[in-house]
Amino acid sequence: MFSYDRKRRMRGAALSGLVLALILGFAPQVLATDIADIGFVDQSALGQLGPFVAAQQQFAQFQRDLGAQYQAAIKGKSQADQARIYQDFNGRAAAKQREIFGPLLERANNAIASVAANKNLGVIVDKTIIIYGGLDVTKDVIDMLNQPGPVLAPVNSPPPSNVGFVDQRQLDALPKVKKANDDFLQFRQNLQAQLDAQLRGKSGGQRQQTYTAFNKQLSDEQKKLLQPVIDAQTSAIASVAKKRGLLLVVDSQSKLYGGVDVTADVVKALQ
Amino acid sequence: MEAIRMRGLGMLVTALALAAISCAHKGGSGASPASGGLSADAVGYVNMDTVMAAHPLHAQLQAMQDQIGVLQQEAAVVPTGMNPAQASAYDAMQRDLATAAQQFQQDLGQRRAYYERREAEAIGRLQAAALGQNPNSSGILGGLQQQYSQQAQALQKQAFSTLDSYRTELFRQDNEHLKQVQQLIASDMRAKLKQRESQLSTVETKYQIDLVKADQEQRLNLQAKLQNLALTDADRKRYQDQLNAIDAAEQSKINALKARDNAEIVKLEHDLNGQAAAKYDLERKATTLATQSKLMARQRDMQTSINPQMQALSGKFQAQLNDVNARLANNEKYKAQAQTIHDQMQSGYMDEANKAETAYRQVRADLIAKYSAIAHMQFEDNEAIAAQANKLAADRRDLYQRIADQVRGQVEQIAHSEGIAVVFGSVRAAGTAVDLTDQVTKAVSSLQASTSLPQPTASGGS
Numbered sequence: 001m002f003s004y005d006r007k008r009r010m011r012g013a014a015l016s017g018l019v020l021a022l023i024l025g026f027a028p029q030v031l032a033t034d035i036a037d038i039g040f041v042d043q044s045a046l047g048q049l050g051p052f053v054a055a056q057q058q059f060a061q062f063q064r065d066l067g068a069q070y071q072a073a074i075k076g077k078s079q080a081d082q083a084r085i086y087q088d089f090n091g092r093a094a095a096k097q098r099e100i101f102g103p104l105l106e107r108a109n110n111a112i113a114s115v116a117a118n119k120n121l122g123v124i125v126d127k128t129i130i131i132y133g134g135l136d137v138t139k140d141v142i143d144m145l146n147q148p149g150p151v152l153a154p155v156n157s158p159p160p161s162n163v164g165f166v167d168q169r170q171l172d173a174l175p176k177v178k179k180a181n182d183d184f185l186q187f188r189q190n191l192q193a194q195l196d197a198q199l200r201g202k203s204g205g206q207r208q209q210t211y212t213a214f215n216k217q218l219s220d221e222q223k224k225l226l227q228p229v230i231d232a233q234t235s236a237i238a239s240v241a242k243k244r245g246l247l248l249v250v251d252s253q254s255k256l257y258g259g260v261d262v263t264a265d266v267v268k269a270l271q
Numbered sequence: 272m273e274a275i276r277m278r279g280l281g282m283l284v285t286a287l288a289l290a291a292i293s294c295a296h297k298g299g300s301g302a303s304p305a306s307g308g309l310s311a312d313a314v315g316y317v318n319m320d321t322v323m324a325a326h327p328l329h330a331q332l333q334a335m336q337d338q339i340g341v342l343q344q345e346a347a348v349v350p351t352g353m354n355p356a357q358a359s360a361y362d363a364m365q366r367d368l369a370t371a372a373q374q375f376q377q378d379l380g381q382r383r384a385y386y387e388r389r390e391a392e393a394i395g396r397l398q399a400a401a402l403g404q405n406p407n408s409s410g411i412l413g414g415l416q417q418q419y420s421q422q423a424q425a426l427q428k429q430a431f432s433t434l435d436s437y438r439t440e441l442f443r444q445d446n447e448h449l450k451q452v453q454q455l456i457a458s459d460m461r462a463k464l465k466q467r468e469s470q471l472s473t474v475e476t477k478y479q480i481d482l483v484k485a486d487q488e489q490r491l492n493l494q495a496k497l498q499n500l501a502l503t504d505a506d507r508k509r510y511q512d513q514l515n516a517i518d519a520a521e522q523s524k525i526n527a528l529k530a531r532d533n534a535e536i537v538k539l540e541h542d543l544n545g546q547a548a549a550k551y552d553l554e555r556k557a558t559t560l561a562t563q564s565k566l567m568a569r570q571r572d573m574q575t576s577i578n579p580q581m582q583a584l585s586g587k588f589q590a591q592l593n594d595v596n597a598r599l600a601n602n603e604k605y606k607a608q609a610q611t612i613h614d615q616m617q618s619g620y621m622d623e624a625n626k627a628e629t630a631y632r633q634v635r636a637d638l639i640a641k642y643s644a645i646a647h648m649q650f651e652d653n654e655a656i657a658a659q660a661n662k663l664a665a666d667r668r669d670l671y672q673r674i675a676d677q678v679r680g681q682v683e684q685i686a687h688s689e690g691i692a693v694v695f696g697s698v699r700a701a702g703t704a705v706d707l708t709d710q711v712t713k714a715v716s717s718l719q720a721s722t723s724l725p726q727p728t729a730s731g732g733s
Binding site: 038057068071128134148149150168195199207211212215238244254 | 314316317319337340341344345348352369373376380415416419420423581582584585588589592678679682683686691692693694695696697698699700701702703704
């Protein structure tokens with residue numbers, strides 16, 4: 001009996017050794033590879049390229065024209081009609097934006113994906129969220145974008161990454177979050193109406209005081225209504241990140257390529 | 272013995288583990304982008320809001336933000352409590368201001384386009400000269416791009432022309448086929464109609480004969496009576512009327528049958544027409560579908576055959592472009608001259624743009640003064656307030672950037688000493704990454720407000 005127990009303990013020790021070997025021997029390799037796999041792109045530099053500048057100018061002109069049309073369209077209309085017209089114009093602006101920027105963004109995404117594939121990067125994020133380190137691939141992406149002819153997406157999918165991302169829009173669509181956002185918006189509208197009344201007949205310093213009080217009220221209400229929701233989301237994301245062995249999770253808007261989408265897990269955790 | 276063997280196995284595994292660690296560190300950290308001698312193989316993050324809040328100049332940053340908020344709200348305010356005349360003056364002022372803004376933007380756009388065109392032409396001539404080509408020709412890079420586009424378009428045009436011919440031929444065949452189908456269906460319909468008409472006509476003839484036969488005895492009887500010369504006029508008229516009645520009854524029965532037959536023929540024609548149309552439509556749809564799938568298959572084939580040619584063309588021009596770019600990149604004289612041209616054009620444009628903006632601001636001020644006088648109330652120039660807010664926002668961005676650069680320096684030092692390879696400044700949540708917020712916050716808060724901040728950046732920061 002004693003000998004059997006000891007044997008089992010010894011086998012246990014050997015297995016722990018093997019597990020230790022796997023953890024210590026291979027995990028740092030994986031970790032190290034992942035760290036070297038984090039790249040970033042300066043999107044503002046891409047925005048300064050000729051086609052993007054031209055597209056921005058074209059869209060700005062469209063927005064100016066549309067703005068003038070909108071002002072003419074809402075003149076003398078009821079609030080309900082104005083809201084409907086606003087939605088219509090917003091839709092038109094969004095469609096134009098897609099039409100102008102869609103092909104450029106697709107080309108940029110293909111270039112980023114190609115560079116990532118060539119350099120075997122698991123994730124590429126926007127430069128603004130990296131404070132130190134990482135591999136800057138902006139120049140490679142710009143070189144690829146400047147080449148004539150089409151930029152094709154790579155055939156291979158991104159290698160596994162230890163960086164996750166979450167789609168905030170999906171979290172915002174959850175009933176609790178939506179309610180908190182709607183409540184805050186309603187509060188803001190009510191407060192804005194009060195502000196307009198309070199400002200009547202005031203000038204200079206008095207106006208400034210009124211604005212300051214308005215901003216403070218707004219900020220306090222924001223903390224009260226939205227902070228618990230934000231905290232719950234952060235906690236859920238952190239819990240999912242730990243469960244899935246991720247280093248960290250960024251907002252999907254900062255992620256340009258690769259990474260692990262944890263949105264579904266976070267949504268599930270929040271429900 | 273068993274225990275010793277097991278212990279030996281455990282030690283062997285541990286030794287392997289240590290060897291593996293050593294290999295992993297050699298291989299892993301080599302690719303790390305962290306600079307410096309320390310092996311950095313971890314990822315960290317800081318909460319930038321917390322860190323920025325600890326900076327000695329954060330209060331200044333916050334005050335600027337508050338002021339921006341106030342100005343932005345002020346810029347969005349529309350005067351309230353106006354009487355109709357004042358409201359009308361306000362609307363007229365807004366219209367004139369919007370027109371002035373539009374004209375200013377157009378003017379600026381034209382000036383910018385003019386300088387961009389001049390710069391492109393000058394750079395084109397300079398490139399041509401630097402590459403030993405005719406300086407009067409248009410830009411080399413643009414020329415290459417144009418050449419590529421032309422060849423690519425020619426390739427596509429040729430492919431599409433072949434496809435177009437194929438499409439035309441398919442449509443011609445379809446038309447021919449459908450015409451034949453239409454003729455066949457029409458002929459079949461006519462035959463069926465004719466056959467039924469013939470059948471009904473035979474029945475009508477037989478019916479007519481049967482009626483005549485049935486009335487024959489009575490008719491002959493009456494005719495015999497009428498041949499009697501001694502008949503009184505009244506009797507003659509009566510027999511003649513009876514004879515006429517028999518004829519009329521026969522005719523009426525025959526007409527009724529013919530009317531029924533005609534109605535049947537009309538219905539049959541209608542039904543046959545419907546069947547023919549359905550049959551033709553079915554055939555037309557099947558033909559169109561077959562043609563579409565043939566066209567799609569041909570289009571796929573065309574795409575498959577054209578893609579390698581397009582890629583080869585693209586590769587060829589990329590190589591030419593790389594060559595030209597490399598030659599220009601290594602030509603210091605060209606680079607200096609190109610920079611001079613750019614600076615001259617930029618400066619020319621900025622001078623004109625500044626003058627135009629000053630004039631535009633004056634136009635706005637005059638308009639506001641004019642309509643304020645008309646309305647007997649002081650209107651505000653919301654755009655001027657918004658511009659003030661934008662200016663303050665730019666100053667704030669500049670200060671933020673300089674503080675952020677200082678924070679970045681602190682992060683770099685801490686990351687270096689902690690063996691952190693990459694530090695994120697904005698995360699939704701952390702998993703196993705190292706939180707450096709406290710360390711960086713302490714380092715940043717210990718900075719003196721008087722410590723000289725890095726010089727303002729030209730871009731104004733983010």
